[in-house]
Amino acid sequence: MTISSVFNIGLVVLILGIGASTIAAREAFAAVIAFVVYGLLLAIAWVRLSAVDVALTEAAIGGGMTGMLMLGAVARLRFAKGNDSPASLPARLAAGVLCAVIAAGLATAILVPPEVIPTLAPAVMDNLAQSGLGNPVAGVLFVYRALDTLLEKVVLLLALLGVWSLAPDSVWGGIPGLRVYAQPDRTLTFLAQLLPPVGIVVAIYMCWVGAKEPGGAFQGGTILAAMWLLVMIAGLQSVPSISQPWLRLLLVIGPMIFLAIGLAGFVLASAFLAYPSGYAKALIVAIEFALTLSIGVALGMLAAGPPERVQQP
C-alpha cells in the first residue's frame, strides 16, 4: 500500500464521517458548518481525481456559496423564531426514503459499472484544438454542451426570482436586508477595505484562465459575489433595491450575450450556439466575462435574500 492510497483512504473515511455528522447534528448551525467542511474535503477529493475544475467549483459553490446561503437561512429562522418544531414523521420518512433511493442508484452506478464505460473524452481531445481552447472542460461546457451551460445560468436567475418572490407585496422591489449575517464592525470594515481589490483581480484571473486551464465563469463569479457581499455586509456599500435597472441589466447580461451569440450562430455558423470558425475562442471568452458578471451579481443577490424594506424617497 503506497502512501498516496493511505491518504486517499483517510480522506474518504473523513468525508464519510463528516457527511454522517452533517446528518446527525442536532442543531441546524452545527449541521451547516459540517456541510461546509464536507464541501471543502470533497474539493480535495476532486483534486485527487485530477478534476481541478470540479474541485474549484465544489469549493466555491458547494462549500462556500451554498454554505453561506444555508447559514443565512439558519440565521433568518432564528430571527423569525417561528415554529421550530421538527418536520412531521411522514415527511421525514419520505425524505429519508427518497435520499436512500438516490444513494442506492448512485451506488449501483459506481459499484456495477458497464463492461465498457461509454466515454466521449477521446473525441473531445481530438477536436478541442479547433475551438482554440486549451481546457477540455471549458470546451465541453461552451462548445459541445453549450445549451446545458446556457440553461444552467437561466436556472440561476429562476432561483433568484424564487427568492425574491418570498417578499411580501408591500416591500416588492425593495432592499434586501443583510443584518442576519453580521453587524457592521471595525475589524470587518478593515477586511472589506483590504480584500476586494485582491479578490476582484483573482476573479478576473479565474475567468480569463478558464479558457486554458482550470477555472471559469462560475468560479470567478463566486469570488466576485463574495467580495460584493463582504463590502455590503461591512456596510461600506449599501444594498441595492431589487428594482434598480442596472442591477437587473447586470443579472441578465451574461445569458443575453450568450443567447445573442447563439442565435447569431444560425446565420454565421449554420446552427444554434455554433461559433463561426476562427472566432470561437474570442466569442467564448466574451461570453465567459459577461457570465462571470451576471453570476457574481445573481449569487450576491441570492445570499442577500428577499427584499425587506422599501427605499425611502
Place this chain on the structure above:
Amino acid sequence: MNLAFDIFTVSAVSAGALFFLAGTVGLLRFPDSLTRLHALTKVDNLGLGLVVLGLLPQANGLFSALKLVSIWLLVQLSGAIITQLIAGAVRLRGPHG
C-alpha cells in the same frame, strides 16, 4: 542541489505538519474559546507558513512561487480577522451566544 532542496522541503513541511498537529491538539484540549482561537492562529501563521516555505523550492517557476506566498498571506489575513471577529463575538455574548 536537488537533494538539498528535497531535504529542505521534507523537513520544512514536516515541521509545518507538527504545528498543525499541535494546533489541533490545542483546539481539542484547551478549556475555552479564546485559548482555542489562540491555538488555531498559530497553525494558520506558522504551520501553513512552514508548509509554503517548504514547497517553494518545488514550485514550477517564479510565478507559482508567488502564488504560493500569496495564498499564505491571504490565509494569514483572513485567519487573523476571523479570529478577531469570533473573539469579539465571544466577549460580547459569551461562549454560547
